[in-house]
Amino acid sequence: MDALGRRGLGRGGPRVAELGLGAMDAPTSPEGLAAIRAAIAEGVEVIDTAREYAGSEALIGRALREGAPAHGLQLVSKTFSRTVHGAQYDVDRSLRTLGVERVGLYLLHDVSTPEAWEAATGAGGALEGLRAARERGLVGHVGLSSHSMEVLERAIAGGRFDAVMLEYSAFFPATAPLIDLARDRGVGVIVMRPLGGSGRASAMRGRIAAGYDGPLTPANLLRYVWSNAGVSVAIPGASRPAHVRANAAAARAWTPLDAGERRALEAEAARLY
Ligand SMILES: NC(=O)c1ccc[n+]([C@@H]2O[C@H](COP(=O)([O-])OP(=O)(O)OC[C@H]3O[C@@H](n4cnc5c(N)ncnc54)[C@H](OP(=O)(O)O)[C@@H]3O)[C@@H](O)[C@H]2O)c1
Numbered sequence: 291m292d293a294l295g296r297r298g299l300g301r302g303g304p305r306v307a308e309l310g311l312g313a314m315d316a317p318t319s320p321e322g323l324a325a326i327r328a329a330i331a332e333g334v335e336v337i338d339t340a341r342e343y344a345g346s347e348a349l350i351g352r353a354l355r356e357g358a359p360a361h362g363l364q365l366v367s368k369t370f371s372r373t374v375h376g377a378q379y380d381v382d383r384s385l386r387t388l389g390v391e392r393v394g395l396y397l398l399h400d401v402s403t404p405e406a407w408e409a410a411t412g413a414g415g416a417l418e419g420l421r422a423a424r425e426r427g428l429v430g431h432v433g434l435s436s437h438s439m440e441v442l443e444r445a446i447a448g449g450r451f452d453a454v455m456l457e458y459s460a461f462f463p464a465t466a467p468l469i470d471l472a473r474d475r476g477v478g479v480i481v482m483r484p485l486g487g488s489g490r491a492s493a494m495r496g497r498i499a500a501g502y503d504g505p506l507t508p509a510n511l512l513r514y515v516w517s518n519a520g521v522s523v524a525i526p527g528a529s530r531p532a533h534v535r536a537n538a539a540a541a542r543a544w545t546p547l548d549a550g551e552r553r554a555l556e557a558e559a560a561r562l563y
Pocket of ligand 1: 311312313314315338339399400435436455481482483484485486487488489491492495508525526527528529530532533534536537
């Protein structure tokens with residue numbers, strides 16, 4: 291099996307396979323555990339979870355305990371706590387639940403309002419807790435996930451985060467300038483919702499099953515994301531092994547979209563959804 295393409299997770303971050311796995315929904319699927327195992331077997335390294343994703347950390351921990359090879363895994367988890375003590379408590383709980391001594395990256399989860407930003411990054415805020423965990427060697431790098439362009443820009447430009455998690459896809463190209471900024475500043479970029487989210491992905495599957503043969507496919511949506519050189523890793527959510535394998539096949543076969551193809555995919559995404 292060919293190795294997956296690899297990219298740096300920001301300046302000073304590890305090199306990782308450009309295909310990751312979003313494990314948010316894995317616990318709700320009977321095939322969720324098999325999907326995590328399939329991802330690791332395919333060479334995926336970044337697996338995204340969170341304290342908030344009930345059962346997700348535990349399921350990943352189970353896959354690891356049952357002998358899934360831990361080759362270069364860079365587990366990513368997140369805290370919704372906004373306080374220094376709450377963040378450290380969540381890191382400890384994540385490590386216990388995952389059954390590991392260290393995770394690659396720990397994020398402030400969904401910091402999407404000015405108030406959340408002030409609380410989490412100000413004195414006594416959760417960022418201090420994550421930095422303390424990094425100093426203790428429990429966490430390799432610290433980052434932030436957000437749905438706010440303003441917060442993301444502050445996080446990238448401020449120099450206190452190793453990586454950010456943001457939404458980016460042919461459905462949602464608006465974050466492209468932030469990815470450029472992150473590349474310039476050496477901040478890693480983890481792309482969530484690369485397929486536009488589960489609602490659109492499900493509608494897309496239905497459309498393809500009904501005979502649609504246009505360009506809007508999961509493989510082309512992933513190509514769109516990987517064609518941006520500022521992206522470190524895409525983490526499509528997949529709770530079925532068949533989807534994990536299809537995404538790994540796409541990762542092994544993709545070629546960059548040119549500007550015309552990129553615009554055509556954005557136009558098709560806007561037309562259909
Ligand atoms: N930090 C945050 O605030 C935040 C917010 C949202 C998401 N996230 C992270 O980002 C990850 C991805 O986001 P997402 O799951 O919302 O959206 P997504 O990755 O755009 O789409 C996931 C959907 O695509 C389907 N899918 C995956 N591969 C497919 C394929 N090859 N063919 C057809 N369908 C396929 C999945 O189905 P199955 O599940 O049935 O396999 C699922 O319904 C999450 O898992 C989570 O880790 C973070």
